[in-house]
Amino acid sequence: MTETDRLTMVLNNAKRIIFTAIAILIPILIIYIGSSRMNTTANFDMVQLEDGWTISHADLYEENTSLSSASIGLINKGESVTMERSLSRITTPITCLAFRTILSTVDVYMDDELIYSYGYDYAESDKMLPKAYHYISLPNGYESSTLKIIITATEDGAFSGLGEFYLGDRIDIETMYVQNKRMPLFISIFLIMFSLILLLLTPFLFTSDHKDYSIFFNIIISFFMGTYILCYNDMIFFFTNNYYFGTILEYFSLFIIPFAAIGFLVTNNQRYNTIVTKIMLIVDIAFVAIVFVLHTTNTIHMNHFVIYMHLISLVEGLYVVIKITHNIIKDTRSDQSSHVLTSIQILALGIYILIICTIIDIVKFNIVKIFSDAGESTSSISLITIGALAFVICLLLNYFFHCIEHIGAVSIKKHLEGLAYTDELTGLANRAKCEQELVTISRTKGDYTIISLDLDNLKNVNDNHGHLEGDHLIIEFAELLKKAFKDSYLIGRMGGDEFIVILYNSESKAENLLSDLKLLIADKNSSDRNHIFRISASWGFAHRHELGEGKNASDVYMLADSRMYSMKNLHHTKTLNKLYQDIGNSVKGGEQS
C-alpha cells in the first residue's frame, strides 16, 4: 500500500468516525432542544396557583384543595364550576392572572366585582366556544380581595380538569408557555414549511413516465400534521390571537389526516388500491364534509365528532397495519427482497412508529380525562410530536425508495428488451428486431434503401479453422459494418452469415457507403498479419421507389437479396476461375519443372 493509499484510508476512517459521532449527536441535540434547561428564567415573580382553592360544582364543595386533586368529573353543557381563592402579593409591574379554558364561558370577580368576562358573544350566537387563553390584569390591592372564577361549559363533556393557573408578569408567563412547548413548535413549523417547499418541488418530480400522485398526499399529511401539532400544543397562539381560528384548525387538521393517510396508501402502491381502501377514502372525506356542514350550520359542533374520528382511525389503522405486515411477510418468504430495504418496509416502519405513539397518547389522554382527578388538560401529548416527525421522514424515504425502484424497473425492462432484440455475438439487431423494423418502415412514407450482405467464406473458415475463428470472422465483419454504416437506420444480423442494413432518409448513397465498406475490408485484410482468414462479402441493394404500390419492405429486401446473390455468383465464379488458374499454373509449373 502506497503512502497516498494509507493516507486515504486514514481519512476515510476518520470520516466514518466523525459521521457516526454526528449521527449519534443529532438525537441528543433534538432532546436538548426540547428540554426545559434551555428556558429563559422569569424576570419577575411568578406563582402557580395550585393549592388553597375552594371549588364548588353541583353537589361538590371542597375547601382548601389543590386543582389537580379536585375531582369535578366531566362537565356538561350549562354546568358551572366556581373557584375561589385569596391571593398574596407578588412583585410585578402589572400582576397578570393567566389560565386556559375550552368550550366554556368565563367570568372573573374580584370581591364580587366583575373584572373580566369571556365568551358570551359566542354563546349568544350559539357558536362553539374555542380553546382560549385568558390574561387578566388584576387591579391594585388584589392581595386583600378574594378572587372568584366561574367557568361555565357550553358543550357536553367540555372538560374534566381545571388546568394550571399562573400569577405573574404577562411577558414571563407567555414566554414560559412558548418555551415549554419549544419542541412541538419547532417540529410543527418544520412540517408546515416542509410541505410547502415539497409542493413547490412537485413540478420537477412529475416526469412524463413517472406520475406518482402519492406525493400530494404526502404533502397534505405533512402540512396538517404540522398544523395539528401546532394547534394542539397551543402554539398557533404564538402567531395569532384568533382563538376561534386556532381551535377550528386543530379539529380540521385532525379530521383530515385519515383521509390523507389512506389517500397516500391508495396512490402509493397498486397493492393498496382496492375496493376496501377506496371505500375508506370516501368515508373519510365524507366525514370531513359532514362535520364541516353540521358545524357551520350550528347544528352539531365539531368537538362532538372527535370520538367518532378516533374510532374510524382505529379501525382503518388496524386494517392498514395488518395488511402491510401481511405483505411484508409474504415478500420476505418469496425471497425476492434481499438485504436492501424496500420502500414498503420503510413506510411500514414509519406507520408503526406513528401508530404506536398515537395509540399510547390517545389511550393516555382518554384514561386521564376520564379517570384522573386532574383531568385531561394536564396530559401533555408529546410522543405524537416525535412520532409525526418520524412518520413524515419515513414517508419521504418511502417516496425516495419508490422512485429508486421505479427507475430500476424501467431501466431493467429496457435492458431486458435490449437483450431480446440484440444479437449476442455482434451486438447488432437480431432477426426478430430486423423483421419488426421492416414492418415499421413499410408503414412510413419516405424512401428507404435496403442492403443485403452475406459473408462469402464463413462455412470455409468454420470447417477449416473451427467455430471459434468463424465467430471471429462474424464479429470483425460486424465491426466493419458498424463503421461504414454508422448513420444508418438499422444494422442487423439476420442469420448465420446474413446481414442487413437499412438506410432511411440517409444523406449518403448506398453505392458510396458500400465502396467505403469495400475499402475497409481491403484495409483489414492487408493489415491482418495472422491471415487466418480473409473477409469477403457479397451484397446487393434496392430502393423502395424501384417497386410500385402494394409492395412492402420485405419485397424490397428480397430484391436486394437477389442482387446480392448475383454478386455472390460473380465472386464464386471469380474464385473458381482463380482456383483453376492456380491449379493450372501449378500444373504448368510442375510440367515445366
Place this chain on the structure above:
Amino acid sequence: MNAIDNIRKNLLFLLLIIILVILIVLFLLNLTADTTIGQISELTDEWTLYYEDGQYQNVDLTRFYETTGIKIKKGDTFTLTTTLPDLGYTEFPTLIFKSTYFAYDLYFDGIQIASYKVDRFEDNRYIGSSTRFIPLSTKYAGMQLTIRVYVASDDLFSGYYPPILGSYSDLKSYYIGSKLLPITTGIFMIIFSLAFAFITILFYYAIPEILNLVYSSILCGVIGVWILCYYNVASLFMNVTYESTLEYTALYCIVPLSYLIVNSIKKHYYDKIFNILAIMSIFLSLFFILLHYLNIVYLDVMLPFYYVLCFIGTVVTIVYIYLDHRDHVLSPSERILLKSLFVCILFILAQMVSYTLVDNNTIVFSDISDNFIPIGGLIFIYAQMYNYFVYITESYARKQEYASLTHLAYADGLTNLANRSMSEKIMAELDATDTDYCILSMDLNGLKDINDKYGHSAGDRYITDFAKILKSNFEPYGTCCRIGGDEFLIIMPNSTSDEIDALISKTKSSLDVLNVLYSEFKRSVACGYAFRHDCPNEDFHSVYLKADERMYAEKKLMHKKLGILTRV
C-alpha cells in the same frame, strides 16, 4: 433529465403551484391577522439628550448624528429622556427596545425597571445587539422614560432604533408579524438540518458521494441558527444570554463549511491553490472563534478579516461555476449544489450591502431587503431537496440496477449460484494470490434420464434441490458455482481434505434423505477434488482438470454400482 428541460416541460404546472402556494400563505396570514390592533407608537423624536455637559432637545433617535452633530465613541455614556404618550386604554402596556452594541439602564418614573449588560460594559467586554420586551405599569401615560446608554463600540450607525410602546398583545403581533419569515425559516432550517443530516449519514454507507450533502445539511443548520440570532428572535425561544456570540460563531462557521462543500464536489481543477485557500480559511475562521472564547480578541473585531475570507470564498465559488459552465464536468447534482450555495451567499451579501447603503443617513426598515437572508436560506434548502429527490434517487437507482445486472451476468438463472464466468473470475483472482485453494468438481448423476422420463420440471427441481444442499453445506467455506447442465464446482480457499471429505459425505447424506422423502427417482452425485498444491506452478485450469479427472473416476465406479441398482 436536466433541470432546464424539466422547467420547460413543467412551466405551466410550476406557475400553478407557485400561485397555489402564495394563495395558501396569504390565506394563513390573513386568518391569523388580528382584527383588533390598538395603537402602537414608535417613540422616535421628542427625546432630550444629556451628553457630557450639554442638553439637546427634540432629538430624533433615528437621525441621531444629524440632529445632534455628535459622533459617539466607545466608552461614552449619555442619557435620553422622553414622556410617554397616552394611547388610550392599553392592556398590559409594554415597550419593545432594540439595543445595538450598547449596555443600558432603563428608568420608568424615576425607578430602574431594566438593565442590560452594564457589568460587561464595565469589564470592557463585547456587547452585541438584543431586542427586549419591557413591561410597564398600568399608569404609563405622561410618565418619564429615561434610558442611560453605555456605548460599547465606536459609532457604526448614524442612529438608534426607537423604543415602541403599545399593549403587549399588539406589540407581540406587530413584532412577530415583522419577523415571521426569519422565525419560520430559521426554525425550519435547524430541524431540516438535523433530520436530513441524519438521513444522509445513513445513506453515506451506501453512496459515499453523498458526503457533500452531509456538509450542506450541516450548513443549513448553521445558517438557521445564524438567522435566528441575527434577527434577535432566538431569545424568544430559549435562554440565549450570549445571542450575539452565538450569532458570530454561526457566521464564522459558514466559510469552513462552504469550503468543505466545494472541496467535495470540485473536480481536480487548481487543486493546489484551492487547498491552500481552503486550509487557510478554515484554520483562520476556527482560530478567530477560539480567540473569542479565550477572551483574547473578539469576533466583531475580526469581522473585516472574516469579510475578506468570505470574499475570497465567493470568488473561488464563481471560478468553479465558470469552469463547470465551460467544461461541463460536474454531475447535475453537484452543479445544483454549487450554484445554490452561490445564490445563498449572494442574497446574504445583498442584504448586508443594502443595509449599509441605506444606513448612511437614516435607518430605514425595508421590508423586502430585510428578508433577503431567509429567502437565500430557503432557496438553498429548495435546492437541497431538489437534489435529494431528483438526483439522489436516480443515482441510487442506477447503483442498485448495476448491482442487479452484474448479478444477472454472474449468476446462474435457475439456482442463483455463481455461473461459469463468475467462477473463472474467482479462480483467476485466487491465482493472483498465494492462497492454497481446492477445487471440487461435482457432477449430478442421471439428470438426462430424469429429464426424459419425468420431464424438465422434475429435472429442474433436482438441480435446484441439489443447489440448496450445496449452499447450506459449503457456503461458509467456499463459493458454489454451476458451470454446466449438471456440472457444479466449488472453490474453497484454505480448507483441508478432512474438512472437504466431511462436507462431501454430509452432502451425499442430504441427497439420501431426499431420496427417502421423495422416492420417485434416485439422486446421487459424483465428486472429485484437487488442491492448488497438486499442480505446482500451474493455473486453475490444471487444478480443475485434475479435479475433473478424479470426479470421472468416481463416476465410473458409481455407474458400475448404480447401473445395477437402477435396473433392479
